[in-house]
Amino acid sequence: MADLKVRFGGLQAVAGATFDVREGSMTALIGPNGAGKTTAFNLMTGFIRADSGAVRFAGHDIFRERPDRISRRGMVRTFQLTRVLSKMTVIDNVMLAAPDQPGMRLDHALFRPRAWKAREAVVREEALGLLAEVGIEKHADAYAATLSGGQRKLLELARALMTRPRLVLLDEPMAGVNPTLGRRLIEYLQRLRAERGLTILFVEHDMDTVMGSSDEVICMAEGAVICRGTPEHVRTDPKVIDAYLGAAPAAA
Numbered sequence: 001m002a003d004l005k006v007r008f009g010g011l012q013a014v015a016g017a018t019f020d021v022r023e024g025s026m027t028a029l030i031g032p033n034g035a036g037k038t039t040a041f042n043l044m045t046g047f048i049r050a051d052s053g054a055v056r057f058a059g060h061d062i063f064r065e066r067p068d069r070i071s072r073r074g075m076v077r078t079f080q081l082t083r084v085l086s087k088m089t090v091i092d093n094v095m096l097a098a099p100d101q102p103g104m105r106l107d108h109a110l111f112r113p114r115a116w117k118a119r120e121a122v123v124r125e126e127a128l129g130l131l132a133e134v135g136i137e138k139h140a141d142a143y144a145a146t147l148s149g150g151q152r153k154l155l156e157l158a159r160a161l162m163t164r165p166r167l168v169l170l171d172e173p174m175a176g177v178n179p180t181l182g183r184r185l186i187e188y189l190q191r192l193r194a195e196r197g198l199t200i201l202f203v204e205h206d207m208d209t210v211m212g213s214s215d216e217v218i219c220m221a222e223g224a225v226i227c228r229g230t231p232e233h234v235r236t237d238p239k240v241i242d243a244y245l246g247a248a249p250a251a252a
């Protein structure tokens, strides 16, 4: 994305941010509270409209495309504050995210019931597998409303992965998740990257996680990118220390 700008009333939340995410990388987006990280995600995935700028993904100009279209192109995101469908079961939440998921095809259900059932079973199997990978499979039949905050994050991740994305944007995926599970999650994401070539961009405030698991780090402050590079480069950059790392510990 290039030179993106958006303002909310008098506040320039994103003020000309430019960055690219290398295909196949695990890139961390860091920066102080209010730096515009979540807003950058919203702009990239079409959840809010930029005032100006450019967004390209996989060779396409996707600036101002709608979220569903962008997600069909293979860029999906999770939310800092989760948006699961709480009156649905956990497994149904994941199954609904499947590309061409069976529930959408009423015609198939009515006229080709056997094929539909078979397809549904495959989707269910895949959804259960993802729930197991993120560690919440035992809650598969519970209503999503009964999950804790951390578990909802994991459910959102499973839902995002169910779309078989090329690029996944994770907004504080570990916030509220217990550390052991958090580590497992990172390992799982790294495996997906290695095995499927998944590209990952994640916002995270925990510096040990950022430094230990990403191969590139982008630091934003006041709506713009102030530094990017290897974890080591960013960690020791005076601007980053000044704007973020040197300050009081950031709350998520």
Ligand SMILES: Nc1ncnc2c1ncn2[C@@H]1O[C@H](COP(=O)(O)OP(=O)(O)OP(=O)(O)O)[C@@H](O)[C@H]1O
Pocket (backbone or CB within 6 Å): 008, 011, 013, 031, 032, 033, 034, 035, 036, 037, 038, 039, 040, 080, 252
């Ligand atoms: N929909 C909105 N309307 C008005 N102001 C907004 C809106 N969304 C974000 N902002 C403001 O824009 C600025 C950037 O917010 P953003 O959520 O992108 O920060 P962030 O880097 O994700 O911070 P955090 O680490 O706390 O999640 C903040 O000052 C925020 O209050």
Ligand SMILES: [Mg+2]
Pocket (backbone or CB within 6 Å): 037, 038, 039, 080, 171
């Ligand atoms: Mg945020």
